[in-house]
Amino acid sequence: MGFLGIIRRGLRKTREVLFMDVKDVFRIGRRVDEELLGELEERLILADLGPRLAAEVVDEVRAKFKNKEIEKSEDILGFLKERLSEGLAPEDGECLARNPGGPTVILMVGVNGTGKTTTTAKLAKFLRDRGDKVLLAAADTVRAAAGDQLNIWAGRVGVDIVRHDGGADPAAVVFDACEAALARGIDYVVVDTAGRIHTKANLMQQLEKIHRVAGKKIPAAPHETLLVLDATTGQNALSQAKLFTEGVGVTGLVLTKLDGTAKGGIVIAINRQIQLPIKFVGVGERENDFAPFDAKEFIGALFPGMEGPEEE
Ligand SMILES: Nc1nc2c(ncn2[C@@H]2O[C@H](COP(=O)(O)OP(=O)(O)O)[C@@H](O)[C@H]2O)c(=O)[nH]1
Numbered sequence: 001m002g003f004l005g006i007i008r009r010g011l012r013k014t015r016e017v018l019f020m021d022v023k024d025v026f027r028i029g030r031r032v033d034e035e036l037l038g039e040l041e042e043r044l045i046l047a048d049l050g051p052r053l054a055a056e057v058v059d060e061v062r063a064k065f066k067n068k069e070i071e072k073s074e075d076i077l078g079f080l081k082e083r084l085s086e087g088l089a090p091e092d093g094e095c096l097a098r099n100p101g102g103p104t105v106i107l108m109v110g111v112n113g114t115g116k117t118t119t120t121a122k123l124a125k126f127l128r129d130r131g132d133k134v135l136l137a138a139a140d141t142v143r144a145a146a147g148d149q150l151n152i153w154a155g156r157v158g159v160d161i162v163r164h165d166g167g168a169d170p171a172a173v174v175f176d177a178c179e180a181a182l183a184r185g186i187d188y189v190v191v192d193t194a195g196r197i198h199t200k201a202n203l204m205q206q207l208e209k210i211h212r213v214a215g216k217k218i219p220a221a222p223h224e225t226l227l228v229l230d231a232t233t234g235q236n237a238l239s240q241a242k243l244f245t246e247g248v249g250v251t252g253l254v255l256t257k258l259d260g261t262a263k264g265g266i267v268i269a270i271n272r273q274i275q276l277p278i279k280f281v282g283v284g285e286r287e288n289d290f291a292p293f294d295a296k297e298f299i300g301a302l303f304p305g306m307e308g309p310e311e312e
């Protein structure tokens with residue numbers, strides 16, 4: 001299954017909320033009236049596009065109906081697809097920064113439970129599959145189980161890992177991982193971090209220390225700091241994004257758990273409201289349930305029946 005298939009499968013729930021009973025809401029020949037517009041707005045909000053965008057879109061449909069650009073309910077689908085594609089960040093080809101002079105260091109950050117460790121493993125697999133040499137760094141040393149979890153993933157996806165005993169200084173793990181990466185000719189070091197220590201300020205200080213230590217070993221490291229956000233938390237993910245981007249220099253986002261939610265519209269809300277690229281999406285618990293984000297593909301996957309039959 002290609003990436004488009006992976007994303008289509010992951011967006012099934014969102015597509016259902018938006019378009020279930022498509023035949024009913026967008027029934028051929030159904031009159032465009034306030035009832036239909038209300039139903040449409042409700043669905044857009046349920047899919048977590050954000051109330052403002054939902055209201056804007058519905059107002060535009062109303063205006064287009066008045067000036068006869070939209071006549072029947074089925075005309076709305078085409079308009080929606082075009083309208084939601086607007087303002088989405090364009091693809092710029094390569095999805096990750098690359099340090100031309102040595103290992104590229106990628107720091108994974110985010111609150112507990114968003115999927116950092118799983119995403120670290122998925123990213124390692126993605127990079128390994130395309131031929132890069134990857135090393136994992138288990139810098140979530142708060143919980144002993146966190147290192148074990150990453151260790152199991154490392155074995156499963158077939159990459160090396162640097163870890164210390166529980167309670168160790170995460171910056172020391174990163175230091176060792178960077179040193180090992182230089183010695184072994186590694187292309188990417190992917191660093192899993194803790195999502196929570198006593199206070200938010202402590203966490204930010206810890207991440208800053210990791211930044212400093214990595215940068216001392218490898219120039220300009222970390223080259224990417226990816227914030228992992230759980231899409232099932234909907235609009236909450238937006239506030240987390242604001243918090244972390246103020247605390248540490250986030251360079252990109254990963255939206256996880258799109259498979260478990262009908263709130264896939266949050267991707268559109270985030271893409272518009274946060275000036276950061278969405279780099280990857282996670283659509284399941286397994287290592288292949290992961291794909292680079294492409295706005296065009298995403299919109300295509302959101303709309304039913306536009307890319308051929310459903311892949312299951
Ligand atoms: N359905 C689904 N579950 C996910 C996804 N990513 C992570 N998870 C699950 O979310 C839970 C927390 O993940 P974990 O990587 O441990 O989060 P962390 O605390 O941020 O490191 C685990 O049960 C994962 O299997 C995803 O894309 N889809």
Ligand SMILES: [Mg+2]
Nearest residue numbers: 116117140146
């Ligand atoms: Mg973790």
